Amino acid sequence: MCRKGRTTVTTSAAAPSAFWLAGRPATGQDSFDVTSSWDGALVGRVSVPTDAQVEEAVAAAAGAQREFAATSAHVRAAALDHVARELAARAEEAARLITAENGKPIKWARGEVGRAVSVFRWAAEEARRFNGGEAQRLDTDPGGVGRLALTRRFPHGPVLGIAPFNFPLNLVAHKVAPAIAVGAPIILKPAPATPLSALLLGEILAGTTGLPAGAWSVLPVENDRMPALVQDPRLPVISFTGSDTVGYRIKDSVPRKHVTLELGGNAxxxxxxxxxxxxxxxxxxxxxxxxxxxxxxxxxxxxxxxxxxxxxxxxxxxxxxxxxxxxxxxxxxxxxxxxxxxxxxxxxxxxxxxxxxxxxxxxxxxxxxxxxxxxxxxxxxxxxxxxxxxxxxxxxxxxxxxxxxxxxxxxxxxxxxxxxxxxxxxxxxxxxxxxxxxxxxxxxxxxxxxxxxxxxxQMPYGGVKDSGNGREGVKFAMEDYTYERVLVLTGLDL
The missing domain is CATH 3.40.309.10 (Aldehyde Dehydrogenase; Chain A, domain 2)
Known part of the structure; x- marks a missing residue:
C-alpha cells in the first residue's frame, strides 16, 4: 500500500512545479515525483535544477551579499511581515500540503504552520531591533584616551540551509527567516522527500518587495549533489538539520566554515x-x-x-x-x-x-x-x-x-x-x-x-554531544549567521 516518497523521472504529462532561482521561478530538464506515504498517491511533481542553474543561484547569492547586508532594517522586516501574513492566510492550504507530502496528521500539520507564521513574525521583530551596536569607552587606560569602540554584527556571507523532512515548513522557516532578518543571502535545500512546502514558501517570498535578486533561492537538488554546495567557498555558513552521521560529515569536510548542526536526540x-x-x-x-x-x-x-x-x-x-x-x-x-x-x-x-x-x-x-x-x-x-x-x-x-x-x-x-x-x-x-x-x-x-x-x-534550541552545536530560535540563529566587528573612533572628547 505504501511506498517511498520519491521517484526520479525525466518526462511528465503534467508540468512539474517550478523551483525558485534567485527569487524567480525556474524549471530544469528533469523532475521527480512526490508521493504520499499513506497511500502512494501522487502529491506533486517537482522540477530539478541543472548544474548550471545551481551555479547561477550561488553566484547570485554571492553577488547580492553586500547589497543585502546594507538593506535597511525596515525593508527586511516588511518582507518578513509579508510572509507571516500571507502564510497565515494560506494556513489550511499549507497544512494540507504538509500532510500530503509528509504523512503528518493534519492536526499536527496545522500546528506546524502556526509555528512557521510565528517564526517569520519573530524574525520581523528581531530585524528591527537586532544589531543596534554596543559602545565601549576605551579611556579606561591612558592609551585609550579619546577613543570609543562600537561593536556591531555583520553577516558572515551567504548561507546554505539544509532542511529535513520531518518539519518541511517550520524547519525551513528556521533557516530562511533569520537569514533575511540579518541580510544574509540563503540557498535553501529542502529534503527530497518533502520539497513542496518549501516551494510554497518560495511562492510567498516571491511576493515580497525590497529584497535584492539573489537574496534567496529554493533548490530541490538530490542529496548526492549536496557535497558540491557544502564545499563551495561562496557559501561560508552552513545550517544543517538532520542526522548526526551526515551533520558531522559535513562539519568535518569544511573545518574553516561556520557550520551549525541541529541533530538527533534520545529524549x-x-x-x-x-x-x-x-x-x-x-x-x-x-x-x-x-x-x-x-x-x-x-x-x-x-x-x-x-x-x-x-x-x-x-x-x-x-x-x-x-x-x-x-x-x-x-x-x-x-x-x-x-x-x-x-x-x-x-x-x-x-x-x-x-x-x-x-x-x-x-x-x-x-x-x-x-x-x-x-x-x-x-x-x-x-x-x-x-x-x-x-x-x-x-x-x-x-x-x-x-x-x-x-x-x-x-x-x-x-x-x-x-x-x-x-x-x-x-x-x-x-x-x-x-x-x-x-x-x-x-x-x-x-x-x-x-x-x-x-x-x-523564539527560545534557544539546540544540543550538546552528538546532538549538535549552535542554536536555533530566531535571535540565536541570527547570531550564528553573523560575527562581531568593532569600529574604533579616535580623537573624541568623551
Missing part, C-alpha cells in the same frame, strides 16, 4: 517521586504518550525514554500504556488521527527491526510492535537492555522505553548515559531539583513539569 522524560498525585500522573502520562507518538515519533525531541522513580513507576506505567493504546492511528488527513505513517516504508521497516532486536535481547514488549506498510503502531518496551540498538540510537519512530530508578541521582545519571543531549523533561514540583536538573543534565534544554518535546520557536 528522556524523568518522573520523580514527588510527582505522585493522581492529576500529576495523569498529566505526565498524557504528555508522554502524546509526544512519544506525535509526528509518528519523527521529531528530534520526541519522548524516547521514560525514567521514573520506583515510588511512582507502577502507577505511571499503567497510565502511560492506557494513553498510548488510546492514540488514534490511520489516515493523516482525518482530523481524529493522532499518529500517521512514517515518511516511507523503509523507515517503518527500520523501526520494526530495532524493536525486534530489543525483544530478542530481552526487552519486554508491552504494547504495539506491528508494522503496516509505512505505518508502525505506537509501541512501549520495558527492561530495555543496554546493548539494544534502541538504547543507543535515536528511534525516530513511535517507540517508547520505560526505565525504573531508585532516586534522582540514578535518574539524572540515566539521562546523561547517552551520546545525545538535545532536551530532557523533568516532572517535579521541587524547585531545588529543577535547578539541579538544569545544572547537571547534559542537554541543550531542560523542561520542568512537561515532556522534553516542548519548544517555543
Amino acid at each position: 528522556a522524560a524523568v518522573v520523580l517521586a514527588d510527582w505522585s498525585g493522581e492529576e500529576d500522573l495523569e498529566w505526565a502520562a498524557t504528555r508522554i504518550a502524546t509526544f512519544a507518538n506525535y509526528q509518528g515519533g519523527q521529531s528530534c525531541i520526541s519522548v524516547q525514554r521514560v525514567i521514573a522513580e520506583s515510588a511512582v513507576y507502577d502507577a505511571l506505567v499503567e497510565k502511560v500504556l492506557a494513553k498510548v493504546r488510546g492514540q488514534v492511528t490511520g489516515d493523516p488527513a482525518d482530523d481524529a488521527t493522532d499518529v500517521g505513517p512514517l515518511v516511507n516504508e523503509a523507515a517503518a521497516e527500520r523501526v520494526a527491526s530495532w524493536v525486534d532486536d530489543a525483544v530478542a535481547k530481552g526487552a519486554k514488549l508491552l504494547t504495539g510492535g506491528e508494522r503496516d506498510g509505512a505505518g508502525y503502531a505506537p509501541t512501549v518496551l520495558a527492561e530495555l537492555p543496554g546493548d539494544a540498538i534502541l538504547a543507543q540510537a535515536e528511534a525516530f519512530g513511535p517507540v517508547l522505553s520505560l526505565h525504573r530508578v531508585n532516586d534522582a541521582d540514578e535518574a539524572f545519571a540515566a539521562v546523561n548515559d547517552s551520546r545525545y543531549g538535545l532536551q530532557a523533561g523533568v516532572f517535579t514540583h521541587d524547585i531545588q531539583l529543577a535547578f539541579r536538573a538544569h545544572r547537571e543534565l547534559e542537554v541543550g534544554g531542560v523542561i520542568i513539569g512537561d515532556a522534553p518535546s516542548y519548544r517555543a520557536d
